[in-house]
Amino acid sequence: MRIIVTGGAGYVGSIVTAKLVEQGARVVVYDNLQFGHREAVHPDALFVEGDLANTEKLETLFALHGFDAVMHFAANTLPGESMEKPFLYLRDNVTNALNLLQSAARYGARKIVLSSTANLFDRPEKIPISEDEKIAPGSPYGESKHLIERMLHWMDRTMGMRYACLRYFNAAGAMPGGDRGEDHKPEYHLIPIVMQVALGQRSHVEVFGADYPTPDGTCVRDYIHVLDLAQAHILALEALDSRSRVYNLGNGRGFSVLQVIETAREVTGHPIPALIGPRRPGDPAVLIASSDRIRRELGWKPRYPGLRDIIETAWSWHRTHPHGYETSQPGRDQRSAGRPTQRAANMRFPSWMTIAETAAKQGRDDRTGVGFGNQG
Ligand SMILES: NC(=O)c1ccc[n+]([C@@H]2O[C@H](COP(=O)([O-])OP(=O)(O)OC[C@H]3O[C@@H](n4cnc5c(N)ncnc54)[C@H](O)[C@@H]3O)[C@@H](O)[C@H]2O)c1
Numbered sequence: 001m002r003i004i005v006t007g008g009a010g011y012v013g014s015i016v017t018a019k020l021v022e023q024g025a026r027v028v029v030y031d032n033l034q035f036g037h038r039e040a041v042h043p044d045a046l047f048v049e050g051d052l053a054n055t056e057k058l059e060t061l062f063a064l065h066g067f068d069a070v071m072h073f074a075a076n077t078l079p080g081e082s083m084e085k086p087f088l089y090l091r092d093n094v095t096n097a098l099n100l101l102q103s104a105a106r107y108g109a110r111k112i113v114l115s116s117t118a119n120l121f122d123r124p125e126k127i128p129i130s131e132d133e134k135i136a137p138g139s140p141y142g143e144s145k146h147l148i149e150r151m152l153h154w155m156d157r158t159m160g161m162r163y164a165c166l167r168y169f170n171a172a173g174a175m176p177g178g179d180r181g182e183d184h185k186p187e188y189h190l191i192p193i194v195m196q197v198a199l200g201q202r203s204h205v206e207v208f209g210a211d212y213p214t215p216d217g218t219c220v221r222d223y224i225h226v227l228d229l230a231q232a233h234i235l236a237l238e239a240l241d242s243r244s245r246v247y248n249l250g251n252g253r254g255f256s257v258l259q260v261i262e263t264a265r266e267v268t269g270h271p272i273p274a275l276i277g278p279r280r281p282g283d284p285a286v287l288i289a290s291s292d293r294i295r296r297e298l299g300w301k302p303r304y305p306g307l308r309d310i311i312e313t314a315w316s317w318h319r320t321h322p323h324g325y326e327t328s329q330p331g332r333d334q335r336s337a338g339r340p341t342q343r344a345a346n347m348r349f350p351s352w353m354t355i356a357e358t359a360a361k362q363g364r365d366d367r368t369g370v371g372f373g374n375q376g
Contacts, residue, residue: 001025001026001068001069002025002026002028002065002066002067002068002069003020003025003026003027003028003067003068003069003070003071003237004027004028004029004030004061004062004065004067004069004070004071004109005017005020005027005028005029005030005045005071005073006030006031006052006070006071006072006073006074006100007030007031007036007072007073007074007075007115008027008029008030008031008036008041008045008047008071008073009029009031009033009036009037009038009040009041009047010031010035010036010037010040010073010074011040011171011181011182011183011184011226012073012115012171012226012229012230013029013031013036013071013073013074013115014029014036014037014040014041014042014180015175015180015226015227015229015230016071016073016229016230016233016234017029017041017042017045018042018175018180018230019227019230019231019234020045020071020234021042021044021045023234026350026353027042027044027045027046028045028046028047028048028061028065028067029041029045029046029047029048030048030050030052030058030061030074031047031048031049031050031074032049032050032051032052032074033049035077035184035185037183037324037325039325040180040183040325043350044350044351045350046349046350046353048061051096052074052096052097052099052100053092053095053096053099055099055102055103058099058100058103059103059106059107061103062103062104062106062107062109063107066107066108067104067107067109068109068110068111069109069110069111069112069113069237069240070100070104070109070111070112070113071112071113071115071233071237072097072100072112072113072114072115072148073115074096075093075096075115075144075145076088076089076092076093076141076144077141078141078188079119079138079139079141079142080139080188081141082139082140082141082142082144083139083140086140089139089140089141089143089144090140090143090144090147093141093144093145093148094144094147094148094151097114097148097151098151101151101152101155101161104161105155105159105161110160110161110162111161111162111163111237111240112152112155112161112162112163112164113163113164113166113233113236113237113240114145114148114149114152114163114164114165114166115166115168115233116145116148116149116165116166116167116168117141117142117145117167117168117169118167118168118169118222118248118249118250118287118289119137119138119139119141119142119145119169120135120136120137120138120142120145120146120149120167121133121134121135121136121138121287122136122137122138122142122284123136123138123284124284124287127286127287127288128222128250128252128288128289128290129248129250129287129288129289129290130248130290130292130293131246131247131248131290131293138282145167149165149246152165152244153244156244162240162241162243162244163240163244163245164236164237164239164240164244164245164246164247165245165246165247166229166232166233166236166247166249167246167247167248167249167289168222168224168229168248168249168250168289169221169222169223169224169250169287169289170189170190170191170221170222170223170224171224171226171229172189172191172223172224172225172226172310172314173191173223173225173226173227173304173309173310173311173313173314174226174313174314174316174317174318175226175227175313175317176227176313176316178313178316178317178320178321180317181313181314181317181318181321181324182226182314182317183321183324183325185324190205190221190257190260191223191260191264191310191311191314192314192318193205194260194261194264194272195264195268195314195315195318196318197270197272197273198264198268198270198272198315198318199318199319199322201322203273204272204273204274204275205261205272205273205274205275206274206275206277207257207258207261207274207275207276207277208257208277208278208279208280208283209276209277209278209279209280209283210258210276211279212279212285212286213285214256214285214286215256216256216258216259217258218256218257218258219256219257219283219284219285219286219287220254220255220256220285220286220287220288221254221255221256221257221287221288222250222251222253222254222287222288222289223251223255223260223307223310224249224250224251224302225251225302225303225304225305225309225310225313227303227304228251228300228302228303228304228305229249231300231303232247232249232294232298232300235294235298235299235300236294236298239297239298245297247291247293247294247297247298248289248290248291248293248294249289249291249294250288250289250290250291251291251302251304251305252288252290252291252302252305253288253305254286254287254288255307258274259307260307260311261274263307263308263311264311264315266308267308267311267312267315268315
């Protein structure tokens with residue numbers, strides 16, 4: 001199967017790419033590296049640096065590869081930021097998805113898996129949150145994902161494109177073995193922040209409120225191991241032969257902020273000082289997604305449901321990569337790696353590409369300049 005993975009140099013996308021490649025898929029990663037890392041892309045995937053706003057480049061790519069399926073991760077991803085910059089989300093996330101869908105439709109890619117979000121449910125009536133919960137996005141970020149879900153609905157109705165939307169909260173953990181993990185700059189997610197305290201890169205972690213109606217007073221959230229997430233994406237893609245699907249995805253258990261910090265203390269052996277601060281506006285006390293439907297229909301079962309497993313793999317990644325992907329290639333400026341002068345020297349193609357395709361790529365790149373920078 002030929003698959004384009006947008007955002008495949010990012011945290012979740014790079015790990016899904018690695019699992020797809022391991023299963024024999026031919027993967028092309030399309031990422032503008034605004035948040036991603038070239039080093040995170042599996043060497044047997046073809047990496048193409050580009051932005052989803054660049055429709056010409058997208059079309060060229062779809063025309064050349066004849067993708068069967070799309071996995072769409074590339075997005076602006078921060079609910080908090082989206083409250084300050086709504087158009088970055090309501091315009092860019094949505095238009096970029098539209099560009100992608102248009103190319104997919106035009107060139108016959110009939111299956112798409114969307115990384116959606118549980119931020120579709122701002123004030124759920126029932127916990128754990130099921131697919132029947134009323135959609136009420138909690139931010140322009142959540143709204144942008146909702147709008148993309150609606151586009152997919154109409155792609156199915158009007159042209160038979162099959163889609164799966166996976167809605168989840170907090171992806172966490174790393175690939176056991178430690179070669180791919182979370183590296184967001186700046187970092188806003190609790191577990192990596194706690195890991196940075198354990199590494200001595202931050203003095204403490206701030207806890208936003210300890211007076212919630214939860215057992216220890218801190219917010220309870222749903223953490224899902226990134227490998228379980230990858231498995232869900234792959235199962236969802238396989239299930240698209242029959243019909244489109246929407247799944248909420250969580251590990252079935254919630255963990256409080258203090259539980260996360262306490263488990264990290266045990267795993268790292270570091271005291272991890274925590275300071276209790278005021279509540280953040282808009283933070284609900286408990287958010288946990290139900291995964292009953294995906295378990296029942298696709299047989300999905302998390303392999304790493306325990307907080308300790310999640311934090312152990314995260315710690316293994318952060319300990320060996322204290323500065324993220326920069327650690328693995330010190331001094332490398334990945335954003336300059338695709339400059340035309342360096343391109344020829346950097347070019348390398350995965351073994352699955354035919355000689356003709358490789359030649360076509362090199363020719364196209366020289367001719368139009370729109371193609372395939374930073375393949376190295
Ligand atoms: N990480 C989480 O906890 C979480 C939770 C729920 C949903 N999600 C969704 O999962 C997806 C992946 O999240 P992540 O944490 O891996 O994010 P990430 O920022 O690590 O990865 C996103 C990738 O997309 C790329 N990208 C962004 N805009 C682009 C554009 N216009 N053109 C090309 N590439 C672009 C970035 O460079 C980055 O590599 C996102 O869609 C996010 O909304 C993530």
